[in-house]
Amino acid sequence: MMEDALQRLHLEMEDDYAQRCQLPPEEAQDLLLQEEVFDVPSGYTSREYLNAESATMYTAARNRMSSSLLAEQWQARQSLPLWRYRQKIVDMIGQNQVIVLTGETGSGKTTQVPQFVLEDYELNGRGAEVRVVVTQPRRIAAISVAERVAWERGEPLGRSVGYSIRLESVPPRPWGSILYCTTGVLLRRLQRRDGATGISHIIIDEVHERDLETDFLLIVVRELLQSHPSLRVVVMSATVDSSIYDRYFNNCPVISVPGMMHPVQVFHLDDLPHLMGQYNFIVPKFPMARITDEEEVDTDLVANVISWIAEEYSQTDGSILCFLPGLDHIIMIKERLQKMPAGKKMIILPLHSQLPAGEQRAAFTRAPAGLRKVILATNIAETSVTIDDVVYVVDSGKVKEKQYDPSLNMNILRVQWTSQASARQRQGRAGRVRAGFCFRMYTSQVFCTMNEHQVPEMQRVPLEELCLQIKAIASAAANNTSVSAGPSHSNIVRFLSKALQPPNIHAVHAAIRLLKDLGAIDMQENLTPLGMTLAKLAVPPRFGKMLIYGALLGSLEPVLTIVAAACFRDPFVAPINKRDEADKMRASFAVGLSYGSDQLALVTAFEQWTAACSQGQGFVFCERCFLAPATMKLIAGMRQQLRRTLLEAGIKEQFIKPTSQGSMHVARSLLVAGLYPSIAGSEFCRESRGMKNATKHAYRWRLGFKVNNGRVLIHPTSVISEKQLNPASHYYLVFQEKVQTSQVFVRGCTLLPALPVVLLSWRVKISSEPPASELTGDWMVLEVEGWLKFLIDRRSGSVLLELREAFHRILGKWASGGIHKDAERYLVMVAMTLLEATCNDMFLVDTRGVMN
Known part of the structure; x- marks a missing residue:
């Protein structure tokens, strides 16, 4: 055959x-999701129209300044440290193409600088000429800050202030406006030929976080300034040391604004016995050697400290903010607190980037009378958002980060110590409203050994998606004669050498090789037609190719779910007191499959959840099956976005329209295309049971998998069980991520026959x-x-x-x-x-x- x-x-x-x-037609190549928030409809750009709107905005601005209805807003704004620098900031922005502004958390830079710019234009009769875009590294910050600024202006969202994030947007009017957006939204806009057209000011916020997209945006914007002399750029950081940024932009002017901080008393782990010695429940679960291990989080200790704070300071108000590395730790500590006597007087709120916006907003509301608000947060609460009633901070000192090994072309997700700079940011959250307290769950000695700053994300994550975006922007620039930045984008290595702190050259070469293997770029690093399509999908290129193959091979439905789910946290949850029950429920979704697959078990769960939702039983289904309803909704929304983006990227509608069909076998095989080179071959080995005088009963067969650099084990949460597999047979496995804890595990696994491995590798x-x-x-x-x-x-x-x-x-x-x-x-x-x-x-x- x-x-x-x-x-x-x-x-x-x-x-x-x-x-x-x-x-595909050139028009189809220019279609990008969510950039419509930047587009100005025809008829709104004439000089007559802009003059008329500017006059209207001038009158509205004067009325707003004298309105008694906005007295509370004006008072709040004028109390911020940044207010005293208002005229200086406006003047410096007007006189310089780039400025750097540093201000401690709570100084007001995120909410006020865009308003200063807009108000200055309004009061000078040029309001309709300004269009400010403010980037935020996190979704929740873009939403919450936009809502705050709209409130300060006495308007609903969608008038002069709006936001745009993945899957959600409330765009402002296309003139005289402020748009808060995630960094990726602006980057995708800049892939268009008319990328910066219509934008007067770009404000890049939270640059100190050094996330990948922000560091990339800094390169793009610096290149863009050469061909857009009227563009104004403000780089904003919460750290005091700004020298790295002003040097990067040719020694541009710097404005430093002090914060509004009250003193914060800091206690380390070695202070706790003296401070809380009379409370025997504070005894740590782990010995000191394990507490100081960067991969351990003593959740019992953290929960007990929070409980002690609530009891010790019961006569005073103020929220407790606890920093934890991940959602799993948040869930565990929430469950522990709810079982404690003090928990009955708490309202416990998680704050995590993957939670729906509605759930995240709850962290910013005041607690009802008689209750203590406890926010369990990841590092999202360090600088991206401001919770203005926090008095007590409990800092685990940990952060969950991906580390990329270019020699293996593989991600490893691990919990590790945060940096000293981040620890100080966490401490500062306690001094917003009055003198506060910070309880560090690590010793003062550990603090001294922490890195001074976090390693930039560009130096520790895979770079293939970034490299593809570089080529997409270069392609847009080359097709736009008004943009002179194109030639400098032509070589990926040369372009990334212009980064604030360039990535490892081996990581760049690994990414380039991967893109060539994918067929996204040719041997001269030019974008191929396939690469142009992949660049528009806003997912890692490997997942993009998997989506395209799924569409063309008639298996898009299960592949959409797999790729959408990979963009978010695992929707399966395992309460600490029902972990076995939750694991059995997860495994039940794989019962009908002829092979073990975590991804296809999730596809089955999603299909059943969709059916339950159609009968109004979605939430009940999630409760019964240990699924997070919020994550399932995010997956459903992402599926819709991916389907729409495939169509806009040029894939024919006949391959994309929803169907009830789709081969699970083909979808399973396509995981090789999406997860390669994360492939392993089975390797059963005898493992000692730890018995003396070993006999044949002193050993057991343990299923391990050989990868190209050693041996890994399947994570215990997988639906794949050793008991189902024959030690005499050979098995092949693709996996989503490698996690290093006490041992090296792989998660998100699917068993495969040999043929897909050979055919699709x-x-x-x-x-x-x-x-x-x-x-x-x-x-x-x-x-x-x-x-x-x-x-x-x-x-x-x-x-x-x-x-x-x-x-x-x-x-x-x-x-x-x-x-x-x-x-x-x-x-x-x-x-x-x-x-x-x-x-x-x-x-x-x-x-x-x-x-x-």
Whole structure:
């Protein structure tokens, strides 16, 4: 069948390939999700219209200044430290293309600087000419700050103030306005040919956080200034040391604004026995050696300290803000507090970037009389948001970060110590309203060993999505003769060398190699048609290719769910007192599958949740099945966005429209395209039970998986159980992330047969290692990623390699809008038939059982 398909394909390849590979229309290439918030409708740009609107805005501004209805807002604004610098800030912005503004958290820079600019234009009769875009690294900050500024101006959102984040936006009017948006929204706008058109001011906030997108935006904006001399840029940081930023922008002017801080008394872990010695429940769960281990969080100790604060300071008000590394720790401590006597007088609110906006807003409201508000937050509460009633801070000292190893092309998610700068930011949250207290769950010695600043994200995460955006912006610039920044974008390494702190060169080369393997760029680093499509999907390129393949192979529905879920936290939750029950419920979603797969178990759960929602039972279903309703809603919203973006990126509607069909077998196989090179091969080994005088009963078989750099174990939360697998068989696994705790685990796992691994992996070649000499017949060894090897007869192997090459080439062409030929359709149908088979390894043999 494979040979027949290839022969039919070769007959048609005599046609001119260039004629058959048609690009989507230029208009389709320019369609990007959510950039419509920047667009100015026709008729709103004439000088007459702008003059008339400016006159209206001038009158409104004068009335606003004298309105008794806004007395509370004016009083609040004028009490901020930044207010005294209002005229100086406006003058410096007007006189300089770039300025750096530093101000401690609570000084008012995020809410006031954009208003200063807009009000200055309004009162000078030019209000309609200004359009301020303020970037925020987090969704919740963009929303909460926009709401605050709209309130200060006495307006509803959507008039002169709005926001835009992924999946949600309330755009302001297209003239005389302030838009708060996440950094990615502005970056995607700048991929368009008219990227900065219509924007008068760009304010880049929270640059001290050094997240990947903000550091990237700094490069793009610095390049943009050369071709847009009227553009004004304000770089804002909560840290006092601004030298790195003003040097980056040619020694631009700096304004430093003091904060409005009350004294904060700091207690370290080594102070607690003296401070709380009479309370025996404060005894730490772990010995000191483990408490000072950066990967441990003593949740009992943290919960007990919070409880002690509530009891000790019961006669005073003020919220308690606790910093934790992740959502799992937030859930555990919330459950512990709810069981304590003091918990009955608490209102416990989580604050995490993946929570829906409605739940996040609750953290900013005052607690009802007689209750103490306790906010359990990640580092989102360090600087991005302001909770103005916090008096007590409990700092675990930990942060959850991804670390990228370019030599392995793999992410490792781990809990580690935060930096000294971040610890000081956390401490400062306690001194907003009056003298406060900070309780650090680590010793003063540990604090002294922390890094001074957090490692920039650009130096510790994969860079392929960033590199693809660089090429997309370069492509837009090259197609716009008014933009002179294009040539400097042409070389990825050279472009990233202009970063504030450039990334590891090996990480950049790994990203470039990955994009070439994907077919997103050619050998000269030019964007291919497939790369143009991938750049518009706003997901990691590997997931983007998986989406495109899913659409073209008729399996988009399950793939949409897999990719959407990968953008958020695991929706399965496991209450501490029902963990076994929750694990069994998760595993139940995989019962109907003929193979173990965490991703497809989630697809099944999502489908059942959707059905329950259609009957008004969505929340009940989540409660029964240990699913987070908020995350399920986010996944549903992301699915809609991804479907819409595929259409806007040029994929034909016939492949994208919702259907009830979609092969789970094909979707499982496509995980190789989406998660490669995170592939492992099974490796059962005998493990000691720790018994003396070992006998045959002193050992057990333990399923491990070999990866290209060692051995990993499947995470206990996986639906894949060792008991279901045969130690005598070989298994292949793709996984979503590698987590290092006491051991190295992989999470988000799917078992696969060998054929998808060979057919959909990117680097497959004939091994130079000869087959075993005792084998009869003509054999070859196929090598995947240089370490995973399969034995196959030479004729089948040659056909399989040719099928593989043609399959990838055809799908790449289809994804770019190429015409579908009959021979191409037939070949893809053959490949799908092979992927559909549940047992398709009959001609591929793992060499571990054959080779010498």
